[in-house]
Amino acid sequence: MEDTIQNKGFKPFIKHFKALVLMQLKDKLDFSFLSSKKKLIAKIVFFILRIGAIIAISYLAFHYAAVLSLFSLSGIVPVGVVTMIYTLIFVMSLLSCTVGLMKTLYYADDNRVLVTMPVTGNMVFFSKLVVYFIFELERSLTFTLPLLIGYGVASLLPIGMYFWMIPCLIFLSALPVVLGALLSLPTMAVYGFLKRHGAIKVTVFLLVITIFVAAVIWLILLIPENINLIQQWHHIQPHIIDFIRQFNIYAYPLAKLTNMMIGEYYNLRFNFTWAQVVTFVILIAAMALVLVVVYLIAKPLFLKMTATPFEFEKKEYIKARENRRRKKYKSILRKEFLLNLRSTEISYSFVAVYISVPILILLLNKIFAAMTTQLLGDYMAYSFNLLIILLILFASNAIVSTMYSMEGRAGYMKKTKPLELIMPLVIKLFYNILFSVLSILAAMTVFGIYSALSVGNIIMLTVCVLFFQFGHILWSAERDLMNPQNEQYATTGGLIDNPNSNMTTISAFIISAAVFAFSLKLFTEGGDDPTLACVKLMLLGIAFALMRAYLFFVKVRVYYKERM
Amino acid sequence: MKKSVVLAIMVIYVFAIVVVGLWGIKTYFFNPTVYVSEIKLVDSEDGAYKVETTPDQPDVDYIRVDYKKDLKFQLYYRVLPDDASNKTVEFDFDISKYVGKIEITEVGEVLVYANERMTIDGYIRSRDGVKAKSRKIRIMIRVSESV
Incomplete structure (x- = not known):
């Protein structure tokens, strides 16, 4: 498989790699709008409207949160709130990348087809990561960026910060992908185990659902009988501010990443600091390190699993059961x-x-x-x-x-x-x-x-x-x-x-x-x-x-x- | 269920709460003017200072800040009750001893220009007329050796 490239060199490599990525993207995305000018224009207009709507909603939400002093008395929404939102986005991306990469790297049927093409196993492996990176990038640029722009406009961020956000988000989009590739290994182990043990799978599923439902009901029952937000606000607000502060202490790496994107607030304004550049460099170095680890651990397993012909796959032992005669209904x-x-x-x-x-x-x-x-x-x-x-x-x-x-x-x-x-x-x-x-x-x-x-x-x-x-x-x-x-x-x-x-x-x-x-x-x-x-x-x-x-x-x- | 359907159900759910909240609740006649009952300084949210009081002068809020270059910070305050009709306040400090060394704006922005020990006394005062409340504040700027 490693010697299947016909033309060695950088240009053919890029050409093959691009074809591989596009092929997988075409499987997952609908590009039919490219065939018609009308559809293309409609798509572009809808895209611009969507971005505009997110910016507007984000701006209004942050502006009124600041006016109503929901999260701070300072007249702006503190960076800690953005950290909380970014953490939520990041965790969701990480979960979707981990599960998605586990399926696409180790269980996808198209792997057997892809490895028969004139490409190396490395290329197939990295093309899968690149496809996920493109999805993440699309999400970052069409959702996270407009959200941050809305915050920036409401909080009077310096103009330069908007341009700085773009390279930051491009690299940050790769973070859930490389971490997801690494986490896909233990996830696969758990997934495989649960797949083999149906009873445990059902028990775990029911347990998770029960705990989740119980927690939600408990939270709902905490809502007081007579809410008077105006009367009770001065008791509630310090707790909110303290919660945001505590959250930022515990989610320190994500707080640093948020600061990297939008700067630090001191002297009553947002400032660009060298700490942002340092965090940016550390982020790239850390991702490179994780990628090396993924290459060394996950790639061999990926190649082994895709190269194993399905005829030799371990057959699950199915216990034979007597064919019982039951009533029709x-x-x-x-x-x-x-x-x-x-x-x-x-x-x-x-x-x-x-x-x-x-x-x-x-x-x-x-x-x-x-x-x-x-x-x-x-x-x-x-x-x-x-x-x-x-x-x-x-x-x-x-x-x-x-x-x-x-x-x-x-x-x-x-x-x-x-x-x-x-x-x-x-x-x-x-x-x-x-x-x-x-x-x-x-x-x-x-x-x-x-x-x-x-x-x-x-x-x-x-x-x-x-x-x-x-x-x-x-x-x-x-x-x-x-x-x-x-x-x-x-x-x-x-x-x-x-x-x-x-x-x-x-x-x-x-x-x-x-x-x-x-x-x-x-x-x-x-x-x-x-x-x-x-x-x-x-x-x-x-x-x-x-x-x-x-x-x-x-x-x-x-x-x-x-x-x- | 499609995402758009889930979204539509969520919108209707919120709509239900808003509609009952707007048109379904009992209306009361109440005194439209709520006067300020208390003003107090609170800790800086960006960690610039903490508010202290002393047992012998419980009605004075103390702030101690170490000087650093281009020192600038906001005085944070809370007006009670939260539904007060007029929550605007004014800061009134006597900086005659330190002209050109410190500046305190009406909205509570403090700008320090000199690395010098300074003690400034002043008030934060509500602007709701005859029943206006106030609170005494003492800001102490400490000299920094490292600047």
Whole structure:
């Protein structure tokens, strides 16, 4: 592999390397706009608008934070706040680079194709790093730089500092990439271990989720009942200033990097200092050192893994299980459970959506509880609760609009099952419905605790939400059945812009907005007693679900009868 | 869920809070003028000085600063309550003994030109009329051998 370069020398090397990088970029980015002048102009205009918007938002945020003395009494936002924002950006970049590089260096299928090209293994290895560097650079120049410019304008940074930021950001973009390449090794070890031990993987995943959820709930419950920021501000602000100061002590390297970009504030202005140049030189030296370490440790492993033919890959030992005979429905339920569990897209969506709904409702109601509302405010709060619950659940049903198609050509097998055709179709929705019910019950319980509504009214509203969700799930599934995308999924493995999902998302916004408006109208019309409004909403939900169920069953029967 | 959908839901979520906060809360009639009850100097956020008080003179805030070339610092203060109607203040120092050696602006910017031991007394005063509050301040500039 090392001798595969046909033409030795610097120019051919650059040519080959560039081709290699461009090839990988074309795989990951959409360059179709280059083919049309119109698209290119639209892209440029949109790009400029986006940058302008980020600068404007950043400027306004920092300007008003300074005017309101949110983080400091000095009339500017202290550098420490920028350090905190930069730390967040850096940590996210580092995580995405570490996981991305681990996958692309050690698990990507294209490695086997790339090493057959007239290039050296070193070139393939470094081209992968360069691709990630380009992504990071794009993110830095289109997000971090405008953000800093906004800060600079609000804090009267010297003009020269804006020009100095650019080389700084170019080199800083490489930092998460080289660190990510180094961290990809232990990450791969953990990933490989979890992949081999499914039970531990699930346990760790559940543990992380549980800790995260518990921490979020704990934080939400800390919100005091009666917030009066104006009255309490002089107690809160010193804590904020102290927190920023402490954060900058603990995140010292990142504070130095922030200072390197925007200078130091003393004598009531930002100043360019030699310390910035020294930090810049140290940064380059440190990255070079890490790169050497990566080259010495990660590159041999990368070459070994890509050079191992897949025929010789270690086969995982799969324990044989006796083929048990199960009841028809149980068998399909089990199959759907395994399919959902194995599809990260579906299982993560389940976890993210169904757990987030009650948490978001808890936060919303905690905030509403901190306000002293009038009757109209209470009714608004009830309607917004319904809106948020329905909107999130309905929008998550976009995945239901892909479920049948996602089976690809295997989807046609459902006709061969020894069951009424409708059953496998409905059972496919079972887990969505089950987790929706649990999520709705949890969310409505939280809503019930914080609202002044009676238990009976809460039950009626719960029934309303449940039936709306049943109806929407059936409607979403119906879209997929009536306009199947099985062939696209079978040939491409995925469909980014699924028309059925898009329609489901649009309907989610329209229906939830309609329910919100209607419920607010009913509550306000009912005066002091919201019972009649709750009854009407419940009946509306039931009617919607019955209508969608009827249409679903009728359409399935007609559609499959014609097809068969 | 697509990023744009998540973003839209977040916007609606925040919108819900803002709408209830603006149109759903009870309105109270209150006295529109809130007078300043206290002014105090606070520690410099950029580490230029710390505010000290002594038990025998608890109503005076002391600041000690070592001289260095082009010394310039801001006096930080806090006006209570935070919802005071007029939070503007003025600094009033007697620098007649040190003309040309130190300058203190009305907004509390201190510029020191001479490496000399100096003690300047003054006040920070609220500007909300007859009920104006004030606080006595003593700034001490110490001589630095290294300059």
